Amino acid sequence: MIEYRQISKTFDDGTQAVREFDLTIPSRTTTVFVGSSGCGKTTLLRMVNRMVDPSVGQVLIDDEDVATRNKVELRRSIGYVMQHAGLLPHRTVVDNVATVLRLNGVGKTQAHERALEVLTTVGLEESHARRYPSQLSGGQQQRVGVARGLAADPNILLMDEPFGAVDPIVREELQGELQRLQRELDKTIVFVTHDIDEAFALGDQIVILKKGGEIAQVGAPADILAAPADDFVRSFVGLDKATRTLRVEERDGRSLVVDGNGRATGVLA
Amino acid sequence: MTWAWENRELVLELFWRHAWLSAIPVVVGGLLAVPVGWFSHRNPRLRGGVLALVSLLYTVPSLPLLVILPLVIGTGFLSPLNVLIALTIYAVAIMARTANDAFGSVSPAVLDAARATGYAPARLAFTVELPLAGPVLLAGLRVVSVSTVSLVSIGALIGVSSLGSLFTDGYQRDFTTEIVVGIVATVVLALLFDAVLVLLGRLAMPWARSQRSVTPTQGRWAAFFTRGGVSAGGDAL
Amino acid sequence: MSVLSETIDWFSRSSTWSGNDGIPHRLVEHLGYTALTVGIAAVVAVPLGLYIGHTGRLRGLAVAFTGAVRALPTLGLLTWFALLVGLGLTAPITALVLLAVPPLLAGVYSGVESVDQRTVDAARAQGMTEIQILTRVEVPLGLSIILGGLRSATLQVVATATVGAFIGLGGLGRYIIDGQRSSDYPQMLGGSLVVVVLALLLDGAWAIAQSLTSGRHTRVLV
Numbered sequence: 179m180i181e182y183r184q185i186s187k188t189f190d191d192g193t194q195a196v197r198e199f200d201l202t203i204p205s206r207t208t209t210v211f212v213g214s215s216g217c218g219k220t221t222l223l224r225m226v227n228r229m230v231d232p233s234v235g236q237v238l239i240d241d242e243d244v245a246t247r248n249k250v251e252l253r254r255s256i257g258y259v260m261q262h263a264g265l266l267p268h269r270t271v272v273d274n275v276a277t278v279l280r281l282n283g284v285g286k287t288q289a290h291e292r293a294l295e296v297l298t299t300v301g302l303e304e305s306h307a308r309r310y311p312s313q314l315s316g317g318q319q320q321r322v323g324v325a326r327g328l329a330a331d332p333n334i335l336l337m338d339e340p341f342g343a344v345d346p347i348v349r350e351e352l353q354g355e356l357q358r359l360q361r362e363l364d365k366t367i368v369f370v371t372h373d374i375d376e377a378f379a380l381g382d383q384i385v386i387l388k389k390g391g392e393i394a395q396v397g398a399p400a401d402i403l404a405a406p407a408d409d410f411v412r413s414f415v416g417l418d419k420a421t422r423t424l425r426v427e428e429r430d431g432r433s434l435v436v437d438g439n440g441r442a443t444g445v446l447a
Numbered sequence: 448m449t450w451a452w453e454n455r456e457l458v459l460e461l462f463w464r465h466a467w468l469s470a471i472p473v474v475v476g477g478l479l480a481v482p483v484g485w486f487s488h489r490n491p492r493l494r495g496g497v498l499a500l501v502s503l504l505y506t507v508p509s510l511p512l513l514v515i516l517p518l519v520i521g522t523g524f525l526s527p528l529n530v531l532i533a534l535t536i537y538a539v540a541i542m543a544r545t546a547n548d549a550f551g552s553v554s555p556a557v558l559d560a561a562r563a564t565g566y567a568p569a570r571l572a573f574t575v576e577l578p579l580a581g582p583v584l585l586a587g588l589r590v591v592s593v594s595t596v597s598l599v600s601i602g603a604l605i606g607v608s609s610l611g612s613l614f615t616d617g618y619q620r621d622f623t624t625e626i627v628v629g630i631v632a633t634v635v636l637a638l639l640f641d642a643v644l645v646l647l648g649r650l651a652m653p654w655a656r657s658q659r660s661v662t663p664t665q666g667r668w669a670a671f672f673t674r675g676g677v678s679a680g681g682d683a684l
Numbered sequence: 685m686s687v688l689s690e691t692i693d694w695f696s697r698s699s700t701w702s703g704n705d706g707i708p709h710r711l712v713e714h715l716g717y718t719a720l721t722v723g724i725a726a727v728v729a730v731p732l733g734l735y736i737g738h739t740g741r742l743r744g745l746a747v748a749f750t751g752a753v754r755a756l757p758t759l760g761l762l763t764w765f766a767l768l769v770g771l772g773l774t775a776p777i778t779a780l781v782l783l784a785v786p787p788l789l790a791g792v793y794s795g796v797e798s799v800d801q802r803t804v805d806a807a808r809a810q811g812m813t814e815i816q817i818l819t820r821v822e823v824p825l826g827l828s829i830i831l832g833g834l835r836s837a838t839l840q841v842v843a844t845a846t847v848g849a850f851i852g853l854g855g856l857g858r859y860i861i862d863g864q865r866s867s868d869y870p871q872m873l874g875g876s877l878v879v880v881v882l883a884l885l886l887d888g889a890w891a892i893a894q895s896l897t898s899g900r901h902t903r904v905l906v
Contacts, residue, residue, distance in 0.1 A: 264806025
């Protein structure tokens with residue numbers, strides 16, 4: 179369980195990214211922070227592994243304040259996946275995945291074995307392992323990033339817009355893959371995105387943020403769609419848009435789903 | 448300082464000589480290097496070769512170059528022409544690479560837009576590319592100017608007088624003041640040249656002032672001292 | 685006899701190749717000064733450059749120092765130091781070190797700075813300590829540029845050590861200064877050619893070292 183207690187963050191240049199933020203993230207679920215740029219979602223994410231320290235307030239993991247933990251050790255115990263993968267360009271794929279294990283003092287052979295195992299889990303082949311990151315496609319690099327985050331088998335996986343830089347088709351594929359992984363691995367995933375569709379696709383708990391880290395609404399996707407807290411949420415999730423206001427029309431004995439513009443988008447199964 | 452005042456005529460004369468010996472290579476070298484840099488930017492296949500040749504020139508140490516030049520170009524051993532030509536070679540060597548990078552720094556989107564508007568190639572080169580490369584070119588020219596002013600003094604060792612003569616003379620007479628006056632005068636001259644270049648830049652490119660980040664000081668020195676051939680891409684010769 | 689054949693004659697004399705004034709001895713001296721100077725400069729500049737590159741602190745100061753030294757005339761510096769300190773190696777070596785530090789410093793901090801901040805951020809997020817980030821990420825990735833700094837420093841020193849002969853330093857510059865004093869142009873020319881060849885060879889050696897360090901990954905990236 180991750181808890182944010184009365185968190186505020188003011189950066190050195192005076193910008194206030196987050197103000198009096200409270201939230202509980204249950205274990206073994208996926209929580210998605212979603213909001214436009216400048217809402218403080220990445221800042222909140224990076225507080226979990228102390229890449230950012232709050233100015234005021236506490237972040238607790240299983241009732242332990244992270245501020246009491248050694249930064250470096252804390253980071254090694256938490257998986258982190260970022261946009262552009264952030265792989266080390268001078269290390270091969272397998273070395274990249276083995277990074278945290280090696281940092282934790284695991285022997286080279288053992289670390290490589292484990293790394294190859296995780297690479298298979300994220301859907302990469304052994305032939306990719308000896309290549310350099312720049313020799314892979316964007317989607318493959320992102321898979322390596324996920325594998326690296328999972329290599330040390332952490333309980334928590336932080337994901338900062340991990341699929342933001344890949345094209346829409348690959349993104350959807352990676353999202354599907356992550357859903358599968360989560361069913362198998364049961365991690366506590368904290369995911370940041372600005373894409374509400376991605377948030378709905380992946381999140382058990384969605385946290386919609388306004389500027390300054392103010393929570394607009396927290397809840398399961400269905401709760402938010404059924405009962406948006408205010409106009410901001412309604413507009414943010416697109417309820418005022420024709421594409422989200424669907425109705426059913428009977429045609430030739432089938433039930434067609436039609437959007438607000440009268441365009442057919444699917445059939446009821 | 449009394450010495451400097453008593454010998455102000457000598458110091459001033461050497462100052463002027465030094466100024467001319469520096470100004471000519473900076474101007475001529477700059478004018479020669481810009482087309483070279485433009486050419487190498489335009490011809491990626493030849494770029495490696497051109498830039499390698501140019502940095503090879505820079506590798507030749509100054510004093511030996513001053514000794515070898517008279518034989519190659521047939522000038523007299525004591526001729527100031529040797530210093531002028533040697534320094535022009537260095538100016539081209541430093542400046543050609545900067546010019547290449549300067550043209551590379553011009554946004555392709557802007558050039559594309561200009562081309563689409565109907566700029567002919569020559570007009571595009573002179574009225575769009577050149578001015579937009581201006582800030583980086585100016586930064587390069589400032590480096591060339593500082594380095595040239597400091598190098599001119601070496602000529603004193605082979606008898607071409609400049610403020611460098613104060614060093615050789617002061618050393619032989621065991622007279623520190625003369626040397627210090629020479630150093631101060633050289634630095635003042637370098638600062639003057641730099642100020643003139645900055646001023647000319649402001650007059651010629653008033654638009655560049657609002658986007659000073661185009662020529663970050665750090666980048667310019669770093670590029671100079673690591674001598675270009677070693678940019679992150681590693682096309683080292 | 686033309687200057688050229690006289691120079692060839694100078695090269696073919698046995699006295700040119702033996703004794704304290706022979707090319708082998710002068711060459712060893714010149715290389716010795718270069719190694720000593722670049723070595724001392726590296727002891728100062730490498731740790732400082734790594735610190736500046738990694739933390740971003742003091743960089744304004746470093747840039748100002750670098751620029752200021754660049755404006756100083758090398759001959760002025762050498763003669764001034766010689767009069768201050770007197771005969772011996774101290775004056776020329778001190779001046780040479782002062783001139784070698786700026787290119788080296790700039791090479792080291794620009795090398796470290798050249799590393800993509802996102803890569804550094806990712807390394808930190810994985811739990812690398814600051815020292816590990818420096819030694820395992822920033823130095824290997826910036827090595828080519830760091831070596832570029834050593835390369836410029838070496839060239840600077842080889843060239844300035846030649847000038848140092850004027851204040852009594854040994855090395856290959858002796859041929860030029862002594863030749864000048866005795867109006868022996870062939871000797872000056874011969875010595876100059878040896879210096880040029882030395883500079884080109886050293887530069888080539890550094891260039892090879894640099895290209896070896898920009899491995900597969902960087903080539904593909906660009």
